[in-house]
Amino acid sequence: MSEIVATNQTILVVGGGISGMTAALEAAECGKQVILLEKNPSIGGRVAQLYRYFPKLCHPTCGVEINLRRIKANPNLRVITQAEVTRVSGEAGNYQVKVRIAPRYVNENCTNCGACAEAVEAEFDDEFNYGLAKRKGAYLPHAMAFPQRYVLDSRIIGTDDADKARAACAYGAIDLEQQEEEVDLNVGAIVWATGWKPYDAARIQPYGYDRIANVITSVEFERLADPHGPTGGRILRPSDGKEAKNIAFIQCAGSRDRNHLLHCSRICCMASLKQTHYVREKYGDDGQVSIYYIDIRAIDRIDDFHRRVKADPNVRFIKSKVASITEDKATGNPVLNGVDTEGYHRYANPHDLVVLAIGMEPSVPRDAYPMEININEEGFIEADPESGAIFAAGCSADALDVNRAVQSATAGALRAIQVVNRVAGTEG
Ligand SMILES: Cc1cc2nc3c(=O)[nH]c(=O)nc-3n(C[C@H](O)[C@H](O)[C@H](O)COP(=O)(O)OP(=O)(O)OC[C@H]3O[C@@H](n4cnc5c(N)ncnc54)[C@H](O)[C@@H]3O)c2cc1C
Numbered sequence: 001m002s003e004i005v006a007t008n009q010t011i012l013v014v015g016g017g018i019s020g021m022t023a024a025l026e027a028a029e030c031g032k033q034v035i036l037l038e039k040n041p042s043i044g045g046r047v048a049q050l051y052r053y054f055p056k057l058c059h060p061t062c063g064v065e066i067n068l069r070r071i072k073a074n075p076n077l078r079v080i081t082q083a084e085v086t087r088v089s090g091e092a093g094n095y096q097v098k099v100r101i102a103p104r105y106v107n108e109n110c111t112n113c114g115a116c117a118e119a120v121e122a123e124f125d126d127e128f129n130y131g132l133a134k135r136k137g138a139y140l141p142h143a144m145a146f147p148q149r150y151v152l153d154s155r156i157i158g159t160d161d162a163d164k165a166r167a168a169c170a171y172g173a174i175d176l177e178q179q180e181e182e183v184d185l186n187v188g189a190i191v192w193a194t195g196w197k198p199y200d201a202a203r204i205q206p207y208g209y210d211r212i213a214n215v216i217t218s219v220e221f222e223r224l225a226d227p228h229g230p231t232g233g234r235i236l237r238p239s240d241g242k243e244a245k246n247i248a249f250i251q252c253a254g255s256r257d258r259n260h261l262l263h264c265s266r267i268c269c270m271a272s273l274k275q276t277h278y279v280r281e282k283y284g285d286d287g288q289v290s291i292y293y294i295d296i297r298a299i300d301r302i303d304d305f306h307r308r309v310k311a312d313p314n315v316r317f318i319k320s321k322v323a324s325i326t327e328d329k330a331t332g333n334p335v336l337n338g339v340d341t342e343g344y345h346r347y348a349n350p351h352d353l354v355v356l357a358i359g360m361e362p363s364v365p366r367d368a369y370p371m372e373i374n375i376n377e378e379g380f381i382e383a384d385p386e387s388g389a390i391f392a393a394g395c396s397a398d399a400l401d402v403n404r405a406v407q408s409a410t411a412g413a414l415r416a417i418q419v420v421n422r423v424a425g426t427e428g
């Protein structure tokens with residue numbers, strides 16, 4: 001890796017999702033030196049894993065693509081992937097940051113020809129598709145990945161597969177000698193944008209995510225609907241590959257529950273409303289959706305979105321917290337059990353597929369931050385003057401949609417710029 005230049009006038013952005021990319025670009029386009037660290041082999045975060053965006057239902061790729069073009073064009077911005085911060089010390093205007101960078105085993109010569117992937121035999125769960133598909137031990141994280149460069153999975157290093165990959169590469173791009181690196185950076189301000197992760201659905205035991213094949217999560221459903229996803233965009237049941245036309249969504253799965261996440265994840269109502277469109281888009285009038293909800297929390301312009309979905313005769317809203325899901329062994333259908341609180345009818349409703357509108361929690365566990373930071377009851381970072389020049393952006397600060405995440409990232413960038421400007425003023 002080429003030398004990383006950083007000074008106390010550099011802004012460090014941690015996390016390369018839409019929030020981190022936005023904060024990094026805003027600061028770099030104001031002429032500041034910025035380093036953007038991402039722990040995965042490519043940037044884009046969870047937005048890159050969505051099929052479509054609410055409220056306009058456009059493809060997220062276009063928004064991500066515009067940002068990537070701006071990143072490539074900006075000499076003030078350095079992106080470092082497979083990098084994690086292990087320690088931060090110091091104070092506003094002068095932080096010392098230790099960064100661990102994992103080896104990619106593939107250098108800049110890579111042309112994306114894919115020959116290494118063909119040569120390798122080992123397969124692993126594909127993280128980009130939430131484990132719904134497999135990928136090779138040599139792989140491109142996804143079609144839009146930036147950098148557009150293959151990666152060798154560290155689990156094949158030292159095996160025959162690693163040698164086969166190297167032998168297959170006609171460009172001398174595979175370097176099996178690469179080692180983990182630790183670098184020290186001096187920076188003036190930090191924007192922390194490590195985002196969110198889906199709540200572990202297996203912990204909601206009555207819903208049987210870990211036992212019933214046709215119970216999936218909303219993030220997995222995004223991948224099923226995506227033409228670049230594991231089923232080529234067909235909504236098929238994991239158990240038998242049959243088309244799933246009668247689909248139930250269960251709201252607040254893991255959120256607003258003292259046994260799981262206390263907070264409302266704020267996005268999942270809108271995400272399910274959006275996903276009803278996927279079903280109707282794929283199956284037309286044959287697509288039937290039932291949304292089991294406590295109350296629908298649709299915000300801003302999305303209220304209109306909600307009204308439109310409500311007017312759809314193929315979408316049923318059932319006001320009820322589902323008590324449990326069992327499986328009809330003969331058909332593989334999940335059966336939802338509970339009481340409809342609007343008529344107090346007991347139900348046992350079979351569906352082809354159940355989608356859990358899973359809660360969002362911070363991606364970094366509360367005890368895993370490499371610095372002193374104020375964390376609230378839900379595990380999100382609280383704005384606090386005691387945190388000096390470490391500013392949280394996007395879903396590391398709250399469960400937010402993209403619009404709000406981007407606003408919070410711009411605010412974070414602005415605060416960071418103010419700090420490094422002060423440093424420049426004192427030193428100049
Ligand atoms: C089912 C579902 C559907 C959704 N659909 C929509 C929609 O249609 N429209 C909309 O506006 N919003 C939608 N959202 C919300 C949207 O996903 C978020 O607003 C968005 O992902 C926030 O971006 P972020 O950059 O803050 O976080 P993330 O997307 O989580 O990005 C964080 C990045 O930080 C990296 N990272 C994590 N930890 C570290 C670390 N320690 N060091 C370095 N890097 C790290 C991650 O790898 C990731 O790249 C949806 C959410 C769900 C659950």
Ligand code: SF4
Nearest residue numbers: 110111113114116169
């Ligand atoms: S590492 Fe080599 S073989 Fe693999 S995609 Fe890149 S250029 Fe092709």
Ligand code: SF4
Nearest residue numbers: 252255265266268269
């Ligand atoms: S946004 Fe909707 S589904 Fe998600 S936790 Fe809040 S009320 Fe429940």
